[in-house]
Amino acid sequence: MSVINFWLDFALLVVFMLMGWEAASLQFLLPPPTLSAGWTLFGLTYDQWRDIQFGTLCLFAFGVVFHVMLHWNWVCSVVTAQILRTKERPDEGKQTIIGVATLIVLLHVIGAGVILSLFFVHAAPPPP
Numbered sequence: 001m002s003v004i005n006f007w008l009d010f011a012l013l014v015v016f017m018l019m020g021w022e023a024a025s026l027q028f029l030l031p032p033p034t035l036s037a038g039w040t041l042f043g044l045t046y047d048q049w050r051d052i053q054f055g056t057l058c059l060f061a062f063g064v065v066f067h068v069m070l071h072w073n074w075v076c077s078v079v080t081a082q083i084l085r086t087k088e089r090p091d092e093g094k095q096t097i098i099g100v101a102t103l104i105v106l107l108h109v110i111g112a113g114v115i116l117s118l119f120f121v122h123a124a125p126p127p128p
């Protein structure tokens with residue numbers, strides 16, 4: 001298990017550094033997106049890099065979910081013993097249900113945020 005944790009943590013670190021490199025390159029090397037028409041970085045446009053950046057973020061999120069899943073027993077133990085200060089620990093089955101429920105709640109919070117954003121999107125006015 002330690003070896004799986006090690007390689008997963010290593011992969012997380014690499015993907016996190018990749019996200020940092022992508023963000024810094026787009027932030028400091030290319031002009032702002034509205035002015036970057038015609039510019040390329042390694043032959044790819046800003047729009048293509050933005051898609052790659054989103055893909056990397058999804059990969060990272062997937063890795064973090066897996067990482068926390070492997071430490072879920074630790075999370076449940078800390079919450080029950082240190083935060084709630086109860087003696088009773090949830091069994092494996094209950095921990096899994098709490099874990100899946102937590103993931104569903106978190107995904108819905110993100111979904112609700114995206115729905116909220118929908119109400120505040122404004123298309124650019126037509127050119128004069």
Ligand code: HEM
Binds near residue numbers: 064067
């Ligand atoms: C760049 C991303 C990350 C890296 C490289 C990383 C790396 C590590 C390492 C090396 C450990 C200890 C070894 C192990 O048991 O696996 C660990 C433990 C842990 N990580 Fe992460 N981690 C990252 C992100 C996260 C995130 C985003 C969360 C929570 C949302 C998280 C939650 C935890 C938990 C709960 C533990 C167990 C703590 C313990 O046993 O004391 N990690 N992480």
